[in-house]
Amino acid sequence: MQRIGVFVCHCGSNIAATVDVKKVVELVRMEPGVVWAEDYPYMCSEAGQSRIAEAIRTQKLTGVVVCSCSPRMHEATFRKCAERSGLNPYMVEIANIREHCSWIHKNTEEATEKAVILARAAIAKVNLNTPLQAGESRVTKRALVIGGGIAGIQTALDIADAGYEVDIVEKTPSIGGRMSQLDKTFPTLDCSACILTPKMVEASANEKITLYTYSEVEKVSGFVGDFTVDIRKKARSVDMSKCTGCGVCQEKCPSRKTPNEFNRGLNTRSAIYTPFAQAIPNVPVIDREHCIKFQTGKCGVCAKVCQAGAIDYEQKDEIITRKYGAIVVATGFDMIKLDKYGEYAYEQSPDVITSLELERIMNAAGPTKGHLERMSDHRPPKNIVFIQCVGSRCADERGKSYCSKICCMYTAKHAMLIRDKYPDVNVTVFYIDVRTPGKNFDEFYRRAVEEYHVNYIKGQVGKVTPQPDGTLLVHGVDLLDNHQVKIEADMVVLAAAIEPNPDVRKIATMLTASIDTNNFLTEAHPKLRPVESPTAGIFLSGVCQGPKDIPETVSQAGAAAVKVIGLLAKDKLLTNPCTAKADVLACNGCSACANVCPYGAISYEDQEVRAPGVREIRRVAVVNSALCQGCGACTVACPSGAMDLQGFSNRQMIAEVDAICR
């Protein structure tokens, strides 16, 4: 029989305001196995923990139940406390009477009754707990960063700085990401490329960092400290070791009709291309889908003009398998598709563009060499209308419920830059709210309004109608004046909502990292563990976790790097001892368990089975506890009930059910 101590926390008034804590103590005292029960205002405090420690020693407790907040919050705290006092940490269970009780119920009587039942269930479970020993696993001292934008680059640089090897996997031919497409950055208006390219160069020159560009993560297995990852290095059709980056092949390539992704399709590129001039690595790739040689077999111009003989039409995709201790997701974002927003005429008129397209138009390396002009007739515009929140803060299912966070600031930036360079151009901004929290952000926005006289109109745009003369009639509403406005514009710029990179879902599934309804990766705790995924060993950097601007992305990248460094600095990790275990007496070696195991942790071996009247050699299941992650799928699949999960055994679960239904 166990000797159980029950410790009921008030959590200040968080629990005690709705749960009659004294009554809980009084009632749980009568439960089987309970020899000690007390309450305390803050069990997680130093004083609270020392009360638990003292009770463990003086009352010779063999089990502890703490009725407090969620085990996701403080289970580890109380288990460590028990361990320090000489009790096996796995003899501690938490009854969650805060998140699952006091915070959601108002009636004291009902809440107290529920708290007692939850405590009973935990006590019933602890009565059947057995001491468990955590195993150890090795840590591979190498990190993988998925995504080579500013988030990925910064994370990799910081990890490499601490002396660990890092690999960056980037899907496109060059690192740089979204930031490389930007012209200027708010609120300082410094040139994006000027601050990004040194970092890109640093990343490629750092001997601890390996870049896998034009590559994708294909398969991930393993667990924290010991992931095995397959990286598909797509065929570039150019030998990286031979290419000098002279660019002649791109000049001579006869296939020039492919929409240029880097310029958001505003112009075209050749079939052999580097996305932009400062690309790293500065080695082109052949887009086989649009290459005449690959499509018809007749061309080969690039191979003829290449002095270095670097063109290799025979190159094949290569799979690289590597081990990593930690993985950082930095997959970034894209703008939402605007096909559902017919009212803005984005698909009808080339003069209705997104902000990212405007960014390319204003960039000296962009499709118009930095001249502000309409894409339809290349005339300079006289009236520009910006429309905010296209798909952001959207109540219907066409858009996103969240605020994309960066649009208010970049629109102020665009408006200011246009008014600065072309003082004759009228700029109007339609907005729902202007949100500019951040260092020097509001000052920046006010400069746009006060110094540059940008016309801000609070209200939304109902329709943009292309006119026969090529202008665009913008029908909007001014909410402050409460009247309808019609503006004849030459150009309309849409601040489309940002959304996580569409590939993130596939990557999250591979990593078993959880994802929210908007496809942002979920953090382990929204406030206290913002750069970690709930899946151990997976870290988050940049917009894949939520909308953020460049400074925030860089700080989060550094934070993720610190977490990775903290993990890689360890030689060994303790493994979860709550793994499956087969009862050889009941097992008949049917293979049902191995068939459902996602980790291949179950194998079969011949063992001598001894029981009264039985002594034979039999094929039985054996669980490799280093591979088992403790999901419990096998325990249900087992037809003979031989498989059980330690820490969540059949008997423990049934005891909990019984206690709740009593």
Add this chain to the structure above:
Amino acid sequence: MSIANESFRPKIVAFCCNWCSYAGADLAGSSRLSYPADVKIIRVPCSCRVNPMFILRAFERGADGVILCGCHPGDCHYTTGNYYTRRRMTLLFSMLDFLGVENGRTRVEWVSAAEGVKFSATMNEFVETIRALGPNVRLGDLRCRS
């Protein structure tokens, strides 16, 4: 033919997976999204840990409804666990329905760690359904009645 019985307080067992739904329930709690106190949550590592025996046991011991919550398909922390759950529970629930434990008394719901609102709404709805169905009499073990 639900007899409006205001005093009927159903016993409801909710199995929640540790990675998504339990966290979703925590979020419902910290967001103060209330649902009836009749729901008691049991934490399991994965929804696929829930043996059909546990559900039968709950009904035998007098539970009026059992709900099983896991990660959304494709999001399972253990990759495939919730797919097993989905198949197993489809079979179990149809068998229970055949035995006279109405389909409304059993439910599988996918709730992610970010869906506190969904967790609370689901529980409110489920309790409402059970209240309308009334006490479960079909599978209860008479010897367990107090």
